[in-house]
Amino acid sequence: MRGLLQLFAAYGGFLLFLLLEAISITLIVQLNQRQGEIASNSYGLFTAYLDRTSDWVADYWGLKDEVVRLQSKNIKLMEQLDNARYSNAVFRDSIRQDSLQQLYTFIGANVISNSIVSTNNFLRLDKGGRQGVRPSMGVISDDGVVGIVRDTTSHFSQVMSILHSQSRINASIRGTGYFGTLTWDGKDPQFMQLNAIPRHAKFVVGDTIETNSYSHLFPTGIAIGVIKEIEEISGNNFFKVQVKLFNDMASVRYVYVVDNLLRKEIKDLEKAAND
Amino acid sequence: MTNAIPINIARFIGLLILQVMVMKPISWGWEGQVFINVIVYPLFIILLPLRTPMPAALLSAFAMGLLVDAAYNSWGVHAATSVLTAYLRPLPLKWMQPRDGYNVNHSPTKKRMGVQWFLIYASIVMAFHLFVLYNLDAFSLVFFKTILQKTLTSFPLSMFFIIIIMYIFNPED
Numbered sequence: 001m002r003g004l005l006q007l008f009a010a011y012g013g014f015l016l017f018l019l020l021e022a023i024s025i026t027l028i029v030q031l032n033q034r035q036g037e038i039a040s041n042s043y044g045l046f047t048a049y050l051d052r053t054s055d056w057v058a059d060y061w062g063l064k065d066e067v068v069r070l071q072s073k074n075i076k077l078m079e080q081l082d083n084a085r086y087s088n089a090v091f092r093d094s095i096r097q098d099s100l101q102q103l104y105t106f107i108g109a110n111v112i113s114n115s116i117v118s119t120n121n122f123l124r125l126d127k128g129g130r131q132g133v134r135p136s137m138g139v140i141s142d143d144g145v146v147g148i149v150r151d152t153t154s155h156f157s158q159v160m161s162i163l164h165s166q167s168r169i170n171a172s173i174r175g176t177g178y179f180g181t182l183t184w185d186g187k188d189p190q191f192m193q194l195n196a197i198p199r200h201a202k203f204v205v206g207d208t209i210e211t212n213s214y215s216h217l218f219p220t221g222i223a224i225g226v227i228k229e230i231e232e233i234s235g236n237n238f239f240k241v242q243v244k245l246f247n248d249m250a251s252v253r254y255v256y257v258v259d260n261l262l263r264k265e266i267k268d269l270e271k272a273a274n275d
Numbered sequence: 276m277t278n279a280i281p282i283n284i285a286r287f288i289g290l291l292i293l294q295v296m297v298m299k300p301i302s303w304g305w306e307g308q309v310f311i312n313v314i315v316y317p318l319f320i321i322l323l324p325l326r327t328p329m330p331a332a333l334l335s336a337f338a339m340g341l342l343v344d345a346a347y348n349s350w351g352v353h354a355a356t357s358v359l360t361a362y363l364r365p366l367p368l369k370w371m372q373p374r375d376g377y378n379v380n381h382s383p384t385k386k387r388m389g390v391q392w393f394l395i396y397a398s399i400v401m402a403f404h405l406f407v408l409y410n411l412d413a414f415s416l417v418f419f420k421t422i423l424q425k426t427l428t429s430f431p432l433s434m435f436f437i438i439i440i441m442y443i444f445n446p447e448d
Contacts, residue, residue: 013329013362020337020358027344027351028411035352035414042415 067254071108074142075256078106083219086262104219107132107257109139112156116250119186121161123147125255128155138217138258143247144224145169146255148217157257163189163249170215171224171243174208176201182209182224182243189249192225194241201239205230209243216266218258279324279382279448286446287339290316295346298436308421310428315436316343316353317404320361321397324448325368326379336361349412356408360400367399382448385441397437405429 008015029039078084079102086103109127127133129152139146139159147159147167162169162184169182171194180196194209207227211218229242260266298313320336340354347353368383371392377383385393409422409429416422 013333016330016333017358017362020333021355024337024340024351024355024358028355028414029351031350032352035411038414 067110068108071254071256075106075108078219078256079104081219083221103261105259105261107259109133109157109255109257111253111255114161114249114252116161116163116189119165121163121249122150123159123161123252123255125157125159125257126155127257128152128157130154132259133157133257134259134263136217137260138215139255140218140222140258141247141252141255144245145211145218145222146247146249146252149257161249162192162245169224170212171209172212173197173201173203173227174210174221174223176203176207178203179212179214180238180241190245191228192243192245194227194243195238197239197241199232199237199239203227203230209241216260216263282446282448283319283323283335286322287319287335290319291339291342293440294343299346308425310425311432312425312429313436314401314405314408314429314433315440317357317360317401318397318437318440320357320364320404321400321437322382322384322446323361323364324380324382325377329362332361332364333358352408352411355411356404359407360404363403364400367396371396382446384446384448386445386447393441394438398434401433401437402426402430405433 028035030036082100084102084104084106085100088099088101107127109125109131111123112126113124115121115123123139123146125133125139133149133152135149135151137149139149145162147161147164149157150160151158160167162182164184165186167182167184170179171182172179178197178201180194182192182194184192197203205227209224209227211220211222211224213220223246225243225245227241228244231240231242233240294314294316298315302309302312304310304312316339319339320332323332323335336357337354340357341351343353343357344350368377373388373392381387383393383396388396405426406422409425410416412425413422
């Protein structure tokens with residue numbers, strides 16, 4: 001009580017001022033029709049603005065959950081595609097045994113850092129060993145190929161971008177079966193070069209380039225880009241093809257790490273062949 | 276000094292009657308807006324003794340504003356403005372403090388402080404009062420042009436009448 005009195009002694013003038021102004025403004029709004037209408041109109045505008053803002057904030061926070069939900073849904077669908085499965089179809093004694101077995105699964109991840117300006121570019125993902133990401137797994141986005149995992153920690157992973165001077169992606173021309181190696185010359189982040197396509201191959205500008213199964217990194221048939229230019233290099237038996245990428249590496253945000261379930265078997269085979 | 280209270284009560288009543296009986300009927304305007312509006316009652320706030328306690332100044336200003344509102348049928352507009360003017364009156368007084376300070380027993384009148392000093396002081400308070408008044412009357416900055424027009428038309432007339440009053444009565448406190 002004493003504290004209250006002291007407060008009033010110190011700020012009495014100001015408190016009385018606030019009280020009297022509050023009474024006056026209330027009178028203005030309550031008893032004058034014109035000012036009252038302006039006040040209620042302004043109040044309506046203000047609350048509408050508040051509603052819109054809180055709506056926007058809720059949308060924004062909801063978006064993160066939505067991305068995770070869509071990623072998991074996409075993964076489910078991608079895993080059901082034929083190119084994510086291993087076919088056990090075989091003829092033996094003229095009886096066809098056929099069954100499909102899961103070959104690829106996917107791990108959804110977000111890009112947390114990226115670069116495209118250097119000749120050796122890397123991305124960093126927010127998923128790592130704990131989520132099942134291992135070195136030398138492929139990374140794809142909705143629009144194409146992103147890169148190959150180099151290193152992982154328990155929560156993060158480092159991905160060698162396809163825009164890297166050491167990047168070698170096995171790729172085919174859709175519908176022909178001719179394949180070559182996709183590399184990057186370090187110039188334009190929208191274009192990559194497909195090498196080692198033989199001279200006798202028949203294809204035209206506008207054909208689609210896709211992944212093939214030779215690397216065991218990516219499911220077959222993921223579209224990478226489209227042929228923009230075919231160069232003949234004199235004295236060379238191969239074409240050099242300029243490929244315009246479908247995905248924009250500068251703005252890639254949500255990716256999938258490709259997990260080959262038979263990876264170990266392939267490694268063992270390679271090892272056996274090399275020994 | 277003991278007669279400061281009766282003097283101010285008399286001034287309160289006199290200015291209120293002058294405002295309501297004389298100045299209200301001569302207000303005049305066009306296009307549905309009152310542009311010529313002589314406001315003299317803030318002279319009461321202007322002339323309050325320097326040692327007036329803030330609560331007393333605020334309450335008397337509120338009462339004056341409310342009574343003017345009753346006559347003008349503009350509930351709260353004059354009251355809010357008067358309370359604000361009374362609350363901020365110490366600011367111009369501080370800016371215009373003479374070199375050897377005020378005698379707190381005095382009122383800031385023409386006779387005590389000189390014509391020029393009083394004119395500047397009254398102009399600051401009146402311009403502020405009128406501007407706030409028309410802002411609260413319009414209640415939206417959408418009408419800023421009208422607010423400024425009204426302030427600029429009312430200000431010289433109100434000041435003219437205030438100066439006449441000061442010359443007629445020439446009060447010491």
